[in-house]
Amino acid sequence: MVQTCDVLLTGGVVVTMDDDRRIIENGAVAVQGNRIAAVGPVRDMAGWKAQRVVLCEGHVVIPGLIDTHNHLFQVAGRGLGDGMALWEWLEKFMLPLAGGITPGEALAAVRVAALESLSSGTTTIIDNHYAPNDVQTSLQVAGVLHDMGLRGAIARGVFGPFTNVARDNHLNPMLFRNTVAQELDNMRACLNEWRSDRVAIWPSPVNVIYNDQDLVHGLVEMAREFGVPWQTHCSEAQSDPEIYQEAYGLRPFVWMQQQGLLGRDATFAHAIWLDDQEVEITGSAACGIAHNPMSNEYLASGAMRLRDLRSAGASIGMGADGAAGHLMDMFQIMRQMVYVQRLHTLNPESTRAAEAFELATRGGAEMAGIDAGCLVPGKLADIAVVSLQGAHMTPCVDPVASLVYCASGRDVSLTMVDGRIAYEQGQAQFVDHEKIMSDARQYCKDLIQRLNINVPGRFV
Incomplete structure (x- = not known):
C-alpha cells in the first residue's frame, strides 16, 4: 500500500x-x-x-534540541566579562550592557544567536529577553524567532521598581525604572498583541532575588490568566538564598510555595543553591528547571543538584544561557552537563550521555510544554x-x-x-544568512565602542 x-x-x-x-x-x-x-x-x-x-x-x-533558557541579545557581548562571579558580572558588565543596548543592536544580536542555534540543531528556544524590553522590541524579538522558522517563547524579562536588594548589590538603576502597574500593563500588551502558532510570550520576573514581590505575584497571575508558563532566575549564586532571607525572612522557594506560585507552569533558570526543603518543594510541585552547565562553570556559580531534583519530581531541561555560556551549541552543553556532575560528585556514575541527551530532547519538551522531543x-x-x-x-x-x-x-x-x-x-532557508552575520558584526562592534566596555588584556 x-x-x-x-x-x-x-x-x-x-x-x-x-x-x-x-x-x-x-x-x-x-x-x-x-x-x-x-x-x-x-x-x-x-x-x-x-x-x-x-x-x-x-x-x-x-x-530537534530544546534550549530552555537563553538570552539571545547577550551575544552582543560574547567573549567579554571574563573572570567575574555572577553579582560582579551583572554589576560591572552585563547590566551596563543591557542598560545601553539599542533595539537595533539587540535585534542584530538576537538574529545571529538564533541563527547559530538553528544551524546547531536547536529547534526550540526559550529566550529570556530583557533588554530593551519595551513592548515593540519584545514583539520584534518574538518575530525574529518566528521568521527564522524556530519554535519557542520569549520569556519577557522585567525589572520593576528598584528594590533594596538591587540597590544594595549595585545593580543598574536604569533598568528598574517602571512601577509594578506599568510593568504589568506592558506585559499584558505583549500577550494581547502577539500571535503565532510556534512562538509564545511568557511573563518573566527577571530574578526573584531582586524583583519586587508584588511584581512576581502579578506576573505569575497573568501567566495563569493567559494559560502560559512563566520563567525566572532563582538561587544561581551561592549568596542568593541568604540575600533573600535577610531581606524577606525566608528562603525564596519557601516564599513562593507559601504564596501558591509553584506548579508545572513555573520554570526556573539555574536553581543551584537549594537546600533539602527547597528541593522537595520544587519537585513536589513538578516545577521546571533549566540547567545551564556552561554558564554555571564560566561564572563559577556551582553545580545543580541534578539527581536530587529529578528524584524529587522536578522537570529538567538544559539551556545555553547567553553570553555566560558563549555558544548556542546544545551538543557542547550536553557534554558539559555530564562533566560538571561527575566532577562535582566525584562519581563517574552520577550521570551518563543518555541522560544528557534525554534532557536536551524529551526533558526540554516536557519543561517547555511542547509536543515534541x-x-x-x-x-x-x-x-x-x-x-x-x-x-x-x-x-x-x-x-x-x-x-x-x-x-x-x-x-x-x-x-x-x-x-x-x-x-x-x-x-x-527563510532569512538572509549573510546579512544577519554582517549586521551582527557591525552593530555589536558599535555597541562595545559606544559603551566603552572594558576588554581585558588577552594574557595575564
Whole structure:
C-alpha cells in the first residue's frame, strides 16, 4: 500500500527517544504537514512516497534540541566579562550592557544567536529577553524567532521598581525604572498583541532575588490568566538564598510555595543553591528547571543538584544561557552537563550521555510544554540531522555517546521545525544568512565602542 508524505528522511541512524528509546540503524522518518507520520526501518517504510526525499546515509536523525533558557541579545557581548562571579558580572558588565543596548543592536544580536542555534540543531528556544524590553522590541524579538522558522517563547524579562536588594548589590538603576502597574500593563500588551502558532510570550520576573514581590505575584497571575508558563532566575549564586532571607525572612522557594506560585507552569533558570526543603518543594510541585552547565562553570556559580531534583519530581531541561555560556551549541552543553556532575560528585556514575541527551530532547519538551522531543508518529516534526562523517565522529559505535561526547553544532546538516526545513547545508532557508552575520558584526562592534566596555588584556 502506497502512503504519501511531504518529506522522507531515509537511510540514517534514527535515535527515536520514544518510550523504548529505540535506535534504528537504517531508519526512516516520514513527515506530513507539521507532524511525524511514521518512523521505522527503511525496509518497513518502502511504501512511503514523498514530495522530497532526504538521503541520510552517514548521518544520525534525532529529535530537534530544546534550549530552555537563553538570552539571545547577550551575544552582543560574547567573549567579554571574563573572570567575574555572577553579582560582579551583572554589576560591572552585563547590566551596563543591557542598560545601553539599542533595539537595533539587540535585534542584530538576537538574529545571529538564533541563527547559530538553528544551524546547531536547536529547534526550540526559550529566550529570556530583557533588554530593551519595551513592548515593540519584545514583539520584534518574538518575530525574529518566528521568521527564522524556530519554535519557542520569549520569556519577557522585567525589572520593576528598584528594590533594596538591587540597590544594595549595585545593580543598574536604569533598568528598574517602571512601577509594578506599568510593568504589568506592558506585559499584558505583549500577550494581547502577539500571535503565532510556534512562538509564545511568557511573563518573566527577571530574578526573584531582586524583583519586587508584588511584581512576581502579578506576573505569575497573568501567566495563569493567559494559560502560559512563566520563567525566572532563582538561587544561581551561592549568596542568593541568604540575600533573600535577610531581606524577606525566608528562603525564596519557601516564599513562593507559601504564596501558591509553584506548579508545572513555573520554570526556573539555574536553581543551584537549594537546600533539602527547597528541593522537595520544587519537585513536589513538578516545577521546571533549566540547567545551564556552561554558564554555571564560566561564572563559577556551582553545580545543580541534578539527581536530587529529578528524584524529587522536578522537570529538567538544559539551556545555553547567553553570553555566560558563549555558544548556542546544545551538543557542547550536553557534554558539559555530564562533566560538571561527575566532577562535582566525584562519581563517574552520577550521570551518563543518555541522560544528557534525554534532557536536551524529551526533558526540554516536557519543561517547555511542547509536543515534541521524540521521533514518534503524531509528534511535532522538529528534527535535526547530524553528520557522522568527520574524523572526530569516527568510529560511531554508540550513536548517543558520540553525539554527546564528540559532536558539535557544526556537524548539523539539516534542521527541520514544524515540518519545514529551516536550515540545510550551511544556509538558513527563510532569512538572509549573510546579512544577519554582517549586521551582527557591525552593530555589536558599535555597541562595545559606544559603551566603552572594558576588554581585558588577552594574557595575564
